[in-house]
Amino acid sequence: MLHIVNKSPFENQTLDSCLRVAGNADGAAILLTEDAVYAASKGNSNESKIKAVMGKVKIYALWPDVEARGMQDRVIEGIKMVDYGGFVDLVAEHSNCQSWL
Amino acid sequence: MGVEMTEATGGIDFEDEESGVVKKFMFVNRKAPYGTIYALEALEVVLISAAFDQDVSLAFLDDGVYQIVKGQHTKAIDVKNFSPTYRALEGYDIEKLYVEKESLDQRGLTEADLLVDVQVMSSADMAKMMAEQDIVISF
Numbered sequence A: 001m002l003h004i005v006n007k008s009p010f011e012n013q014t015l016d017s018c019l020r021v022a023g024n025a026d027g028a029a030i031l032l033t034e035d036a037v038y039a040a041s042k043g044n045s046n047e048s049k050i051k052a053v054m055g056k057v058k059i060y061a062l063w064p065d066v067e068a069r070g071m072q073d074r075v076i077e078g079i080k081m082v083d084y085g086g087f088v089d090l091v092a093e094h095s096n097c098q099s100w101l
Numbered sequence B: 001m002g003v004e005m006t007e008a009t010g011g012i013d014f015e016d017e018e019s020g021v022v023k024k025f026m027f028v029n030r031k032a033p034y035g036t037i038y039a040l041e042a043l044e045v046v047l048i049s050a051a052f053d054q055d056v057s058l059a060f061l062d063d064g065v066y067q068i069v070k071g072q073h074t075k076a077i078d079v080k081n082f083s084p085t086y087r088a089l090e091g092y093d094i095e096k097l098y099v100e101k102e103s104l105d106q107r108g109l110t111e112a113d114l115l116v117d118v119q120v121m122s123s124a125d126m127a128k129m130m131a132e133q134d135i136v137i138s139f
Helices: A014-022 A034-040 A047-053 A063-068 A084-093 B038-051 B062-068 B084-092 B101-106 B123-131
Strands: A002-005 A029-032 A058-062 A080-082 A097-100 B024-029 B055-060 B096-100 B119-121 B135-138
Touching: A002 A014, A014 A029, A014 A034, A014 A047, A014 A097, A014 B123, A029 A034, A029 A084, A034 A058, A034 A063, A058 A063, A058 A084, A063 A080, A080 A084, A097 B135, B024 B038, B024 B062, B024 B123, B038 B055, B038 B084, B055 B062, B055 B123, B062 B096, B062 B101, B096 B101, B096 B123, B101 B119, B119 B123
Parallel strands: A002 A029, A002 A097, A029 A058, A058 A080, B024 B055, B024 B135, B055 B096, B096 B119
Antiparallel strands: none
16 A cells, blocks of 8 residues: 655654554555655654665655755665656555545 | 446446445544544544445544543533444444544543443554555544
Protein backbone atom coordinates (compact mmCIF):
# COMPACT_ATOMS: atom_id res chain seq x y z
CA MET A 1 0.00 0.00 0.00
CA LEU A 2 1.18 3.52 -0.84
CA HIS A 3 0.78 6.16 1.87
CA ILE A 4 0.96 9.82 0.86
CA VAL A 5 1.70 12.60 3.34
CA ASN A 6 1.62 16.26 2.31
CA LYS A 7 1.87 18.30 5.51
CA SER A 8 4.94 19.55 7.37
CA PRO A 9 5.79 17.35 10.36
CA PHE A 10 6.22 20.59 12.31
CA GLU A 11 2.67 21.69 11.59
CA ASN A 12 0.76 18.59 12.67
CA GLN A 13 1.04 14.93 13.66
CA THR A 14 0.07 13.36 10.35
CA LEU A 15 3.51 12.02 9.54
CA ASP A 16 3.81 10.54 13.05
CA SER A 17 0.46 8.81 12.65
CA CYS A 18 1.38 7.47 9.24
CA LEU A 19 4.72 6.14 10.50
CA ARG A 20 3.05 4.57 13.54
CA VAL A 21 0.50 2.69 11.44
CA ALA A 22 2.37 2.00 8.23
CA GLY A 23 5.98 2.11 9.41
CA ASN A 24 6.15 -1.62 9.99
CA ALA A 25 3.65 -2.85 7.41
CA ASP A 26 4.56 -5.38 4.73
CA GLY A 27 4.80 -3.90 1.26
CA ALA A 28 4.17 -0.36 2.43
CA ALA A 29 5.68 2.71 0.83
CA ILE A 30 5.46 6.30 1.99
CA LEU A 31 5.60 9.24 -0.39
CA LEU A 32 6.34 12.69 1.01
CA THR A 33 4.90 15.55 -1.05
CA GLU A 34 4.40 19.31 -0.65
CA ASP A 35 5.43 20.50 2.86
CA ALA A 36 5.98 16.93 4.03
CA VAL A 37 9.27 16.92 2.11
CA TYR A 38 10.83 18.91 4.97
CA ALA A 39 10.74 15.62 6.88
CA ALA A 40 13.16 14.24 4.28
CA SER A 41 15.89 16.75 5.11
CA LYS A 42 19.05 15.88 7.02
CA GLY A 43 19.22 17.19 10.56
CA ASN A 44 15.51 17.79 10.99
CA SER A 45 14.09 16.42 14.23
CA ASN A 46 12.12 13.72 12.42
CA GLU A 47 15.17 12.19 10.78
CA SER A 48 15.53 9.36 13.30
CA LYS A 49 11.87 8.41 12.94
CA ILE A 50 12.23 8.26 9.16
CA LYS A 51 15.44 6.25 9.36
CA ALA A 52 13.87 3.85 11.86
CA VAL A 53 11.31 2.66 9.32
CA MET A 54 13.50 2.75 6.22
CA GLY A 55 14.62 -0.85 6.67
CA LYS A 56 11.04 -2.01 6.48
CA VAL A 57 9.22 0.41 4.18
CA LYS A 58 10.36 2.46 1.21
CA ILE A 59 10.38 6.22 1.61
CA TYR A 60 10.00 8.47 -1.42
CA ALA A 61 9.92 12.25 -1.81
CA LEU A 62 8.52 14.23 -4.70
CA TRP A 63 11.49 15.90 -6.34
CA PRO A 64 9.72 19.03 -7.66
CA ASP A 65 8.52 19.77 -4.11
CA VAL A 66 11.98 19.07 -2.64
CA GLU A 67 13.65 21.34 -5.18
CA ALA A 68 11.06 24.09 -4.81
CA ARG A 69 11.84 24.26 -1.10
CA GLY A 70 15.64 24.24 -1.51
CA MET A 71 16.00 20.88 0.19
CA GLN A 72 17.65 19.08 -2.73
CA ASP A 73 21.18 19.08 -1.29
CA ARG A 74 20.20 17.86 2.14
CA VAL A 75 17.96 14.88 1.51
CA ILE A 76 18.44 11.97 3.95
CA GLU A 77 20.33 9.13 2.26
CA GLY A 78 18.12 6.25 1.24
CA ILE A 79 15.08 8.37 0.47
CA LYS A 80 14.23 7.90 -3.18
CA MET A 81 13.31 10.84 -5.38
CA VAL A 82 10.43 10.62 -7.81
CA ASP A 83 9.16 13.10 -10.38
CA TYR A 84 5.51 13.44 -11.36
CA GLY A 85 5.76 10.46 -13.67
CA GLY A 86 7.30 8.46 -10.83
CA PHE A 87 4.42 9.52 -8.60
CA VAL A 88 1.99 8.05 -11.12
CA ASP A 89 4.07 4.86 -11.33
CA LEU A 90 3.99 4.48 -7.54
CA VAL A 91 0.22 4.81 -7.47
CA ALA A 92 -0.11 2.33 -10.32
CA GLU A 93 2.22 -0.31 -8.91
CA HIS A 94 0.64 -0.44 -5.46
CA SER A 95 -2.66 -2.21 -4.85
CA ASN A 96 -4.15 0.86 -3.17
CA CYS A 97 -3.17 4.18 -1.67
CA GLN A 98 -4.15 6.54 1.09
CA SER A 99 -3.66 10.29 1.23
CA TRP A 100 -3.31 11.07 4.91
CA LEU A 101 -5.19 14.27 5.73
CA MET B 1 -10.73 0.37 -20.97
CA GLY B 2 -13.45 0.58 -23.60
CA VAL B 3 -15.70 2.54 -21.27
CA GLU B 4 -17.92 4.90 -23.16
CA MET B 5 -18.42 8.28 -21.60
CA THR B 6 -21.46 10.35 -22.39
CA GLU B 7 -22.24 13.98 -21.94
CA ALA B 8 -25.61 13.25 -20.34
CA THR B 9 -24.03 11.43 -17.41
CA GLY B 10 -21.25 13.92 -16.87
CA GLY B 11 -18.73 11.58 -18.40
CA ILE B 12 -19.73 8.61 -16.28
CA ASP B 13 -20.99 5.51 -18.00
CA PHE B 14 -23.51 3.93 -15.66
CA GLU B 15 -24.03 1.00 -17.98
CA ASP B 16 -20.47 -0.25 -18.14
CA GLU B 17 -19.52 -3.80 -17.29
CA GLU B 18 -18.35 -2.71 -13.86
CA SER B 19 -21.77 -1.74 -12.53
CA GLY B 20 -22.79 -3.94 -9.64
CA VAL B 21 -19.19 -4.50 -8.56
CA VAL B 22 -18.79 -4.37 -4.80
CA LYS B 23 -15.55 -2.83 -3.63
CA LYS B 24 -14.03 -2.63 -0.18
CA PHE B 25 -14.17 0.98 0.97
CA MET B 26 -12.53 2.19 4.13
CA PHE B 27 -13.18 5.65 5.53
CA VAL B 28 -10.40 6.75 7.83
CA ASN B 29 -11.45 9.27 10.48
CA ARG B 30 -8.64 11.19 12.14
CA LYS B 31 -10.27 14.48 13.18
CA ALA B 32 -12.23 15.48 16.30
CA PRO B 33 -15.96 15.94 15.66
CA TYR B 34 -16.85 19.63 16.02
CA GLY B 35 -13.70 21.71 15.46
CA THR B 36 -13.82 21.04 11.74
CA ILE B 37 -16.45 19.69 9.36
CA TYR B 38 -14.42 16.60 8.35
CA ALA B 39 -16.17 14.16 10.70
CA LEU B 40 -19.68 15.14 9.63
CA GLU B 41 -18.73 15.11 5.95
CA ALA B 42 -17.17 11.66 6.36
CA LEU B 43 -20.42 10.42 7.85
CA GLU B 44 -22.35 11.78 4.87
CA VAL B 45 -20.06 9.97 2.44
CA VAL B 46 -20.29 6.77 4.46
CA LEU B 47 -24.08 6.83 4.23
CA ILE B 48 -23.94 7.52 0.49
CA SER B 49 -21.57 4.62 -0.08
CA ALA B 50 -23.89 2.36 1.87
CA ALA B 51 -26.69 3.33 -0.49
CA PHE B 52 -24.55 1.93 -3.31
CA ASP B 53 -24.28 -1.43 -1.52
CA GLN B 54 -20.53 -1.28 -1.11
CA ASP B 55 -18.44 -3.16 1.45
CA VAL B 56 -17.85 -0.28 3.85
CA SER B 57 -15.68 -0.04 6.93
CA LEU B 58 -14.76 2.88 9.17
CA ALA B 59 -11.45 3.35 10.92
CA PHE B 60 -10.95 5.73 13.84
CA LEU B 61 -7.44 6.95 14.62
CA ASP B 62 -5.91 9.90 16.43
CA ASP B 63 -8.51 12.55 17.35
CA GLY B 64 -11.00 10.62 15.21
CA VAL B 65 -11.70 8.41 18.23
CA TYR B 66 -13.35 11.44 19.88
CA GLN B 67 -16.11 11.18 17.26
CA ILE B 68 -17.49 8.09 18.98
CA VAL B 69 -17.09 8.86 22.67
CA LYS B 70 -20.21 8.64 24.81
CA GLY B 71 -21.91 11.64 26.34
CA GLN B 72 -21.71 14.25 23.58
CA HIS B 73 -24.14 17.16 24.21
CA THR B 74 -23.90 19.96 21.68
CA LYS B 75 -26.92 22.09 22.48
CA ALA B 76 -24.88 24.92 23.98
CA ILE B 77 -22.59 25.23 20.94
CA ASP B 78 -25.60 25.23 18.62
CA VAL B 79 -24.27 22.44 16.44
CA LYS B 80 -26.03 19.21 15.56
CA ASN B 81 -24.95 16.30 17.71
CA PHE B 82 -24.34 13.69 15.03
CA SER B 83 -22.84 11.10 17.36
CA PRO B 84 -26.08 9.05 17.53
CA THR B 85 -25.71 8.48 13.78
CA TYR B 86 -22.82 6.10 14.40
CA ARG B 87 -25.21 3.86 16.29
CA ALA B 88 -27.57 3.88 13.30
CA LEU B 89 -24.90 2.64 10.87
CA GLU B 90 -25.76 -0.94 11.79
CA GLY B 91 -29.14 -0.37 10.14
CA TYR B 92 -27.32 0.33 6.89
CA ASP B 93 -25.29 -2.87 7.20
CA ILE B 94 -22.19 -0.95 8.21
CA GLU B 95 -20.85 -2.97 11.09
CA LYS B 96 -17.10 -2.85 10.54
CA LEU B 97 -15.87 -0.13 12.87
CA TYR B 98 -12.17 -0.35 13.67
CA VAL B 99 -10.42 1.68 16.36
CA GLU B 100 -6.68 1.92 16.85
CA LYS B 101 -5.74 1.03 20.42
CA GLU B 102 -2.77 3.39 20.56
CA SER B 103 -5.05 6.35 19.81
CA LEU B 104 -7.40 5.36 22.65
CA ASP B 105 -4.50 4.86 25.05
CA GLN B 106 -2.97 8.24 24.25
CA ARG B 107 -6.27 9.90 25.16
CA GLY B 108 -7.01 7.95 28.33
CA LEU B 109 -9.97 6.22 26.67
CA THR B 110 -11.07 2.61 26.61
CA GLU B 111 -13.57 0.67 24.53
CA ALA B 112 -16.10 1.21 27.36
CA ASP B 113 -16.03 4.96 26.66
CA LEU B 114 -17.30 4.47 23.11
CA LEU B 115 -20.95 4.75 22.12
CA VAL B 116 -20.93 1.98 19.54
CA ASP B 117 -19.56 -1.55 19.25
CA VAL B 118 -16.13 -1.48 17.67
CA GLN B 119 -13.15 -3.72 17.07
CA VAL B 120 -10.10 -2.33 18.85
CA MET B 121 -6.81 -3.24 17.20
CA SER B 122 -3.10 -2.44 17.17
CA SER B 123 -1.45 -0.08 14.70
CA ALA B 124 0.01 -3.08 12.88
CA ASP B 125 -3.39 -4.74 12.47
CA MET B 126 -4.87 -1.41 11.35
CA ALA B 127 -2.21 -1.21 8.64
CA LYS B 128 -3.21 -4.70 7.47
CA MET B 129 -6.87 -3.68 7.36
CA MET B 130 -5.98 -0.64 5.27
CA ALA B 131 -3.78 -2.65 2.93
CA GLU B 132 -6.58 -5.05 2.01
CA GLN B 133 -9.02 -2.33 0.90
CA ASP B 134 -9.79 -1.40 -2.69
CA ILE B 135 -10.35 2.24 -1.78
CA VAL B 136 -9.17 4.16 1.28
CA ILE B 137 -10.54 7.65 1.82
CA SER B 138 -9.07 9.74 4.57
CA PHE B 139 -10.88 12.44 6.52
